């Protein structure tokens with residue numbers, strides 16, 4: 001199992017065990033969707049899905065991911081149609097420079113499935129928490145230097161609400 | 166990052182097959198170690214990769230106790246503990262730490278052994294006894310707002326950053342280990358960490374070849390629980406001060422109390438003196454304030470972090486008050502509650 005699947009395509013693992021998933025995608029596969037904001041787990045711009053769970057690609061050493069299936073922003077759309085959350089970002093004007101956007105969207109996609117799995121957030125200990133506060137808490141791992149937060153929260157909230165309906 | 170070789174551990178018995186543990190590190194989720202390796206603060210020649218060790222991903226339960234494999238992620242543990250009233254404090258602490266992305270990757274063993282966030286530890290151009298023994302401590306008269314006020318020494322004032330370990334300290338968890346010779350130990354988490362003294366580079370009593378295999382916690386009733394974390398922003402920030410508390414009050418008397426502090430100690434701080442002072446007495450605000458003074462009598466600020474001492478006192482008194490009044494309104498309540 002010395003291979004990794006990224007957006008449905010199988011790749012051999014990099015030779016050098018120091019290669020992070022983020023650098024592997026950028027330098028070996030020309031996949032630039034996941035961004036490098038900080039390279040230290042502090043911004044979320046590199047967020048990808050590893051077997052469906054969101055993680056910071058900058059802190060993942062690729063050799064540890066043998067046999068795993070990764071989905072990046074490039075793998076979310078189907079043929080000619082955007083992923084509903086990608087569309088919601090456009091409809092809600094949820095980005096400015098766009099640098100954080102691929103991470104925000106991957107995070108939002110995972111957030112939806114985490115809610116379906118009934119995973120708690122720290123707010124769930126408060127009987128009076130609101131859904132919007134909960135979305136904010138769950139998205140706190142994705143910083144946006146442009147401060148597009150209000151519209152990002154709107155786009156993600158709309159998509160998660162649709163799921164529940 | 167310095168080049169390294171990889172040994173892939175599939176089972177704990179494989180420890181005996183590792184030729185040497187000199188300049189070697191175990192790699193779990195990597196959310197701390199990979200970061201430190203990028204900064205060249207950690208420069209192992211060998212990585213013992215734990216990702217293929219299947220057995221360590223399990224949480225097992227008996228009537229009395231829960232055993233959490235070393236590779237159970239922070240997300241999995243938070244999810245599990247949320248639904249266990251006697252352990253929900255642990256869930257509250259885990260969910261107050263880092264972000265979903267990090268918790269999905271971070272593991273139980275790795276979280277316990279994460280290293281300090283002291284700025285000078287991270288800055289390889291500065292003196293740091295922890296990173297480079299004997300070089301000095303730039304934090305002593307530098308920026309030390311995030312540093313410890315309990316358990317420090319003149320050689321290091323770094324604080325332990327873990328929320329999870331603070332809750333586990335309150336819950337009196339046991340850390341299970343095994344070394345390359347196959348020797349097994351069961352170490353109370355309250356005894357896992359060593360104080361800095363004049364050897365701040367030594368942080369725990371574990372040997373270089375000693376693997377954390379699991380953490381176990383008794384399922385005894387603990388009463389109302391609160392993990393209260395005070396920080397610079399309401400999410401995605403380490404604790405300046407945190408209090409983990411579990412309290413059982415009967416007829417106005419504190420029957421049982423478990424207390425630990427985060428962000429303020431050179432290790433996750435078991436507030437034993439405060440516990441001893443509170444146990445068996447009647448739950449009043451005056452008592453809470455006295456208990457705080459007893460525990461904090463040895464606290465020492467370094468300038469930038471002086472504020473932590475009164476902040477810890479206020480947080481502790483507030484948390485104790487909330488837990489006690491919840492117990493009085495809901496006798497025999499078990500589980501974590503939110504306080505504002």
Ligand SMILES: Cc1cc2nc3c(=O)[nH]c(=O)nc-3n(C[C@H](O)[C@H](O)[C@H](O)COP(=O)(O)OP(=O)(O)OC[C@H]3O[C@@H](n4cnc5c(N)ncnc54)[C@H](O)[C@@H]3O)c2cc1C
Nearest residue numbers: 193194195196197198262263271272274275276278328377
């Ligand atoms: C931006 C950011 C914010 C964060 N915020 C918080 C926060 O608010 N609160 C908080 O508590 N934490 C926080 N963290 C820290 C995070 O919780 C830790 O990085 C994580 O828990 C470490 O787990 P890991 O499995 O990734 O460990 P690794 O990075 O793999 O390992 C950490 C250390 O543990 C050792 N180790 C790992 N597993 C074992 C084992 N089984 N036996 C023996 N040794 C072992 C490794 O050798 C290494 O020294 C934050 C981290 C980042 C990057």
Ligand code: SF4
Nearest residue numbers: 283293294302321322
């Ligand atoms: S406080 Fe400790 S970790 Fe920080 S610079 Fe001083 S010796 Fe290093």
Ligand code: FES
Nearest residue numbers: 037038039044058
């Ligand atoms: S680039 Fe990975 S978290 Fe910032």
Ligand code: FES
Nearest residue numbers: 096098144145146
């Ligand atoms: S849109 Fe610019 S960083 Fe978020």
